[in-house]
Amino acid sequence: MIELPVIACEHLTKRFGHLLAVDNISLTIAKGSIVGFLGPNGSGKSTVIRMLSGILTPSSGKGQVLGYDILTESERIKHKIGYMSQKFSLYEELTVKENLDFYAGIYGLHGAKAKQRKEELIAMAGLAGREKQVSGSLSGGWKQRLALACALLHEPDLLILDEPTAGVDPVSRRLFWNVIRQLARQGITVLVSTHYMDEAETCDQISFIFFGKLLITGAPKALKEVAQVATLDDLFVQLVQSQENQEFLGGGSTHG
Numbered sequence: 437m438i439e440l441p442v443i444a445c446e447h448l449t450k451r452f453g454h455l456l457a458v459d460n461i462s463l464t465i466a467k468g469s470i471v472g473f474l475g476p477n478g479s480g481k482s483t484v485i486r487m488l489s490g491i492l493t494p495s496s497g498k499g500q501v502l503g504y505d506i507l508t509e510s511e512r513i514k515h516k517i518g519y520m521s522q523k524f525s526l527y528e529e530l531t532v533k534e535n536l537d538f539y540a541g542i543y544g545l546h547g548a549k550a551k552q553r554k555e556e557l558i559a560m561a562g563l564a565g566r567e568k569q570v571s572g573s574l575s576g577g578w579k580q581r582l583a584l585a586c587a588l589l590h591e592p593d594l595l596i597l598d599e600p601t602a603g604v605d606p607v608s609r610r611l612f613w614n615v616i617r618q619l620a621r622q623g624i625t626v627l628v629s630t631h632y633m634d635e636a637e638t639c640d641q642i643s644f645i646f647f648g649k650l651l652i653t654g655a656p657k658a659l660k661e662v663a664q665v666a667t668l669d670d671l672f673v674q675l676v677q678s679q680e681n682q683e684f685l686g687g688g689s690t691h692g
């Protein structure tokens with residue numbers, strides 16, 4: 437049986453007034469893969485992520501996420517995916533348990549099922565013993581794991597993470613990625629934006645976005661081999677320079 441891609445979009449474009457934030461991006465993501473979005477600040481990663489998560493309507497283009505249309509079925513997408521924004525979306529004045537209770541309610545989980553999922557995720561996130569702690573008093577790494585637990589309550593098949601490890605210490609980052617890889621092994625597809633090259637190296641597929649354009653996509657090892665570079669850093673420097681040269685020769689960018 438042919439398995440449909442978890443994410444498939446074509447010519448995805450987003451304009452904010454005169455700013456072309458996302459420029460004609462087409463992308464396919466297979467089930468169970470970890471896909472990294474990379475690119476400089478302001479290059480459009482979050483905007484693509486928000487369109488795929490059903491939060492933002494594209495200016496043009498089309499796409500499907502978990503079989504749902506991003507233009508007409510965005511509410512279903514929002515309920516089906518696990519989404520973690522840069523700000524973690526936690527209620528800082530609530531305790532760990534109260535945050536989990538709140539999100540369980542949002543996802544329509546009640547009774548024994550809700551209790552079971554909360555217990556499983558408290559264990560997964562290593563939050564046992566901290567259930568009554570006010571979330572605002574947790575360190576960055578703990579907040580990150582609580583946010584991940586909240587995003588996983590409804591057992592989503594797709595997890596979309598927007599810079600989940602920004603500002604988090606190296607040990608917490610490593611723990612977090614161990615959990616991500618474990619989830620992928622269970623068949624959950626993960627789309628994650630990051631600025632960290634060590635994280636990008638471990639993705640099955642990376643997509644490099646530069647000023648709204650998808651410059652390159654593929655497996656990190658294969659991309660490095662084709663470009664004949666030793667590191668992803670080298671690859672991206674090469675890509676950015678060739679893009680800047682093209683824009684210089686072509687008379688400027690369409691961005692902005």
Ligand SMILES: Nc1ncnc2c1ncn2[C@@H]1O[C@H](COP(=O)(O)OP(=O)(O)OP(=O)(O)O)[C@@H](O)[C@H]1O
Nearest residue numbers: 452455457475476477478479480481482483484599
């Ligand atoms: N709601 C909005 N209204 C106007 N402009 C926006 C809006 N959201 C994003 N932008 C602009 O669109 C461009 C792309 O932003 P986006 O947040 O997608 O980039 P990013 O690659 O995720 O950046 P970062 O790595 O800093 O998070 C930026 O120029 C940003 O200022």
